[in-house]
Amino acid sequence: MIKIVLLGAGNVATHLYKGFKKANTVNVVQWYNRNLKSIETYKNEVKITDNVNNLIEADVYIIAVNDDAIPELSSTLPFENRLVVHTSGSARLYDIDQKLYRGVFYPLQTFSKAVDLDFTTVPICIETLRKKDFKLLETLGQSLGCVTYKVNPKQRPALHLAAVFVNNFTNQIYRIAHEITEKQGAEFDILKPLITETARKVQEVSPYIAQTGPAKRNDKKTIKRHLKLLDNPDQEAIYKLMTESIKKTHGH
Known part of the structure; x- marks a missing residue:
């Protein structure tokens, strides 16, 4: 079982939560957002928090926020040497703080909260520095029913x-x-x-x-x-x- 912590509450984060919830091999153990009202609806399904210092241990931390907020949010995470990925198509992998194992888990699709999404139609573009992290993210993408692609910093x-x-x-x-x-x-x-x-x-x-x-x-x-x-x-x-x-x- 892959343990996930979601960071952010926008369109992508919301759809990822719904997708992971249906996956048998994934467990969203916590959901963080600086404004709890955005995720309060899900408080009976998953642990929620608005304090990064209360984040619990997981296999992958997925940052799904605006591109400009990625560096700041990753730098405030109160741990190091854990796998943290963002979901952006344009932000650099190196925008994630270097104290962390860094990666990109980019679902190439249009997301709207009000519109249901079939993840089997969503390609996942993966970029990592370590081979073991790629394997983990590939498995994570496949758990959603997605086709995964290994991409480089120019292709993404x-x-x-x-x-x-x-x-x-x-x-x-x-x-x-x-x-x-x-x-x-x-x-x-x-x-x-x-x-x-x-x-x-x-x-x-x-x-x-x-x-x-x-x-x-x-x-x-x-x-x-x-x-x-x-x-x-x-x-x-x-x-x-x-x-x-x-x-x-x-x-x-």
């Missing part, structure tokens, strides 16, 4: 940057599309099968091959009509930027 930030493009930026594009349809009283739901098919298609072919649309065809008349429809300068700028990027990619 690149994956996180790419994730921002495919998730955060894409979602902003969805928001713009919702705004465009709503303004004309059209149903955004009509676009949902297209959203699903676009995501499905890149599971089978490369994004380069999957690309369609007026920019790829260099359909100047359609592009001109679209730009006339846009009366929001920000949306127009985004449309032009994306159109030029696609045209350059496909040789126009």
